[in-house]
Amino acid sequence: MLGQDARATSKVAPEAQALHGIWLTRGKDGRLTAYVPGDGGLRRWTETRPGGPEWDAPDVVPLPELTHLSVTQNAEAYVHFAGRRERPSVEGDGVTVDIVHAIQYQTGRPLSAWNSLGNPHKEADVGSRFGDPVVVVNASGEVHVAAHNGRGGMMVRRERKDGKWRGWEDLRCTRIKEVPAVVALSSGCLEIFAATDKGTLYWQQEKPGGGWGEVQRSRLAVRPGSLAVLETSPGRATYFWTDPAGGVVAYRADGWPMALGGTPGDGGHSVIRTHLDGFDCTVLAHRGVDGTAVVGVGVTENEANGLWWSDTGAPCLGTPALTHDVHGRLVMALVGTDGVPRVARQTGGPGLGFDEWRAL
Secondary structure, eight states, X not given: OOOXXXXXXXXXXXXXXXXXXXXXXXOTTSOEEEEEEETTEEEEEXXXXXXXXXXXXXXXXXXSSEEEEEEXXXXXXOEEEEEEEEEEOTTSSSEEEEEEEEEEOSTTOOOOOOEEEEOSOOSHHHHTTOOXXXXXXXXXXXXXXXXXXXXXXXXXXXXXXXXXXXXXXXXXXXXXXXXXXXXXXXTSOEEEEEEETTEEEEEEBSXXXXXXXXXXXXXXXXXXXXXXXXXXXXXXXXXXXXXTTSSEEEEOTTSOOEEEEOOBOSSOOEEEEEEETTEEEEEEEEEBTTSEEEEEEEETTOGGGOOEEEEEEEEOSSOOEEEEXXXXXXXXXXXXXXXXXXXXXXXXXXXXXXXXXXXX
């Protein structure tokens, strides 16, 4: 069961920028780090030792005027950050937008310099509409960044093996307005799934490091901002989203959408695989319609048998984050309505239970 922790003393200051969210990573040394936007940049809490439960006091990672942030890790546990940077134009009559990338190589250490990946648009008004990026790293360690462009098309920029970046690739489509779901599969290939006001668009890389096949279109309806993706078997991804009419949906390419139930509110889903009672299970977390963190559990790729949903009762802002600690226990993090980040850790016993919330 999950309970409330009254020790909420370290509030995150209101953020002047549009950036919001919470992220959890696990370093090569086994320690977890939680990142939350706050006053002056990205506030960062790190476990004092692998497995916790204590956390160090937060430090601040400076952010370069970001309005959106995407976080991922590679096989060496390096943390990659990609953000959308928005600054007043030189003329003072608009904004200039570019995509920036930085790396944290070790737990608790400073980030590298923020490297600009530019903006493919020369027209200022179109460039100002360039979208929010998603960063992933493939099995070979090459970083990929995807975002919709100022005209609603899908753009990808990727790092070469020598560390230099290729130019922006235009996957030639229209009508995308939301952040896509992007996954780097164990096969070495990437997939991209994006929603439009007319349905969905899906791309699959033809081979590791190769080009992209023809876009596949569907009339599936997706609530804006709700897309998530998880590799649920070797080389195969499952996409999750909220249906505009309510309830969570699971979908695999060339299959049929599956209703999973639940009553999610606005916002996205966190999704992760874990072993429970000898079964490979998929766990989802989101902010429910009542404003509290809700968890769903089901056997991986057996969604037809349903998910078990549980309301934690913990009020939260935005989507909770999920990861495993060094002992393989599931850890959930959220930002409370008071701005305080909290974490809860999986307990022993059958099923999925969490201990008391710990305020950071």
